[in-house]
Amino acid sequence: MTDLLLRHPSSWPDSVTGDTTRDGTPARGVTFWALVLYLFVDYVRPQSFFPAIGALRPGLLVELLLVFLLLAYRDKRPLPAPLWGMFAVVALMGAGVFFAPNQYHAFWTTLDMFLRFLCVVVPMYMFLDDLDKLDSFLNWFLLCNGFIALTAIFRHGAGSGSFLADENDLCMALDTALPLAIFKFLRAPSGLKRIGFGLLTALYLAAIVFSWSRGGFVGLIAVLFWVWLRSPRKLAAVLGIIVLAAGFIILTPAAYWQEMGTIDTAIQGRETGGARLYSWGLAIRMFWDRPLFGWGPQGY
Numbered sequence: 001m002t003d004l005l006l007r008h009p010s011s012w013p014d015s016v017t018g019d020t021t022r023d024g025t026p027a028r029g030v031t032f033w034a035l036v037l038y039l040f041v042d043y044v045r046p047q048s049f050f051p052a053i054g055a056l057r058p059g060l061l062v063e064l065l066l067v068f069l070l071l072a073y074r075d076k077r078p079l080p081a082p083l084w085g086m087f088a089v090v091a092l093m094g095a096g097v098f099f100a101p102n103q104y105h106a107f108w109t110t111l112d113m114f115l116r117f118l119c120v121v122v123p124m125y126m127f128l129d130d131l132d133k134l135d136s137f138l139n140w141f142l143l144c145n146g147f148i149a150l151t152a153i154f155r156h157g158a159g160s161g162s163f164l165a166d167e168n169d170l171c172m173a174l175d176t177a178l179p180l181a182i183f184k185f186l187r188a189p190s191g192l193k194r195i196g197f198g199l200l201t202a203l204y205l206a207a208i209v210f211s212w213s214r215g216g217f218v219g220l221i222a223v224l225f226w227v228w229l230r231s232p233r234k235l236a237a238v239l240g241i242i243v244l245a246a247g248f249i250i251l252t253p254a255a256y257w258q259e260m261g262t263i264d265t266a267i268q269g270r271e272t273g274g275a276r277l278y279s280w281g282l283a284i285r286m287f288w289d290r291p292l293f294g295w296g297p298q299g300y
Contacts, residue, residue: 031069031127036140038062038120043144043173048161063119070123083125090114093297100296109297138180145177146200149207157211171216174204175223182227182240205244209252 041047041062047054079087093110100106128134148159152170159170181204185197208216224241231237286295 031073031123032133032137034062034065034069035124035127035137038066039137039140039144043141043160043164044147045160045162045164063115066123067119070126073126075129076126077129079122079125083122086117086121090117096294096296096299099290099293100299102296102299105298106296113297138184142177142181142184142197142200145174146203149174149200149203152207153203153210157207157213167211167213168215171208171211171213171219174207175216175219178204178220179223179227179230183230186231186240201244205248209248 041058047056047058090110090113093106093113097103097106097110124137128137148164148170151160152158152167157167157170158165159173163169164173178201181197181201185194185201188194188197205220208220224245228234228237228241283300286300
C-alpha cells in the first residue's frame, strides 16, 4: 500500500480505485463525508472555540452517525487480523474490570475504548474501501493538522483543545502527519499541490518548535529516519532531509536548542524527567504487587 500511495492515483490499477461517477471521477458518499466530519470535530474542535457547540456533544453525535451508517452499510468486508487484535485488547481490558480495585474508572475507560473502536476505527476500515478514498481522506487529515499547527503557533504551543492542548500530544499528532505530507509532496502531480504540501510540512515543523516539546523533537528525528527508510529513492531522500534539517536549524531560535539540550539532564532525573522516573518506579512496584491480574484499565 505504501508503494501505491507514493504514486499518483491515475497510475493505480482498476482493481483498487473503486466506483466512479458518470464523469469518471471517484464517487463520494455520505459515509466518506461523515468520516471527514469526525476529523473536523476531533482535530479542529470548533466546540473549543465556541462553547455553545460543545453543549450539543458534537463528538458523540458524529460517532452515533458513523455507527448508524455502519449498520446500514451493505458492502461490509471481513475484519482483518489487526482489527481483531484491537478487539482482543478491548476484551482484555473488559476482563481487567473484574479485578480492578477501582472498577468505576476501569469500566468507563474500557467502554470509551470500545466505543472509539466501534464508532471510528471500524467505519474507517469499511468506508475507505479503495485507495483513492484513502488518499482523499488523508488530504483532509493533513488539512486538519495544518489548522492545529496554526493554532499552536498563535497559542505558543497549545493546540485546538482537549488532548491537543498538551504540547507533547500536539507534537505526537504533528509527527504522525509530517511523513504523510512529505510523501504527498514528493508524488504531487502539479506544482500547486506540491506547494500546498510543502507549506503544510513547514507549518508542522514550525508548530513543533513553538511547542518547545523535547519529546516532539525526539519524535521528529524518528519520523525523518522513517521517511528515509521508506523512500524508494534513498539518496534523494537523504538530500531532501538535509535541506529540511538545514532550514529547520537556521530558522529555529537558539533558545529552542538550549531547551533541547536539557534532554540529557532530564534523563538524569531532573525537571520532568525526575517525575517520569518516579512514576515508572511506582509502576514497577504496582506490577510486583499484582503481577497476574494487574490493576485494571486506568488503575494506575
